Amino acid sequence: MADRVINVLFLCTHNSARSIVAETALNHMAKGRFRAFSAGSSPRHNQQPNPLALKVLHNADISTEDLRSKSWDEFAAADAPPMHLVITVCDNAAGEVCPYWPGQPATAHWGYADPSEVPGDEAEKLEAFRLTLPAIRRRLDLLTNLPPEKLERAMVQQSARELARS
DSSP, X not given: OTTSOEEEEEEESSSSSHHHHHHHHHHHHOTXXXXXXXXXXXXXXXXXXXXHHHHHHHHTTOOOTTOOOOBXXXXXXXXXXXXXXXXXXXXXXXXXXXXXXXXXXXEEEOOOOOGGGOOSOHHHHXXXXXXXXXXXXXXXXXXXXXXXXXXXXXHHHHHHHHHHTO
């Protein structure tokens, strides 16, 4: 696996905030080794990425072009790209029964508080999103800098789960 691109799927309930941030941040940091996607277990009808998430990503010079909220069903389809690692980023999605993922990818849970649920005005919510991005980036930085042997199929799940504790 170390000599090819590693596909990573980030899951959340609605695919509007944390999973979107993780997807775009990893694609920004990927160093040619990773390709990130995101999806939700139950995105709302016409769900769109949270505007505050988009604002924080834009302010960090991370491209948000072509971002959209998606159902995880897209990635369980036969024509979907094969996933090597599936990471839940919210506690709700972590507790749900996931679809069958072709290829039996490694899985991990990296829990983050939902910045869109922070009480307060827009400025307080924006600050919560602003703090979520570096928290996600810290783990992604560790992931993207893992040595190739840690990314072998047998090791990727253990490595991803260890990063959840960092």
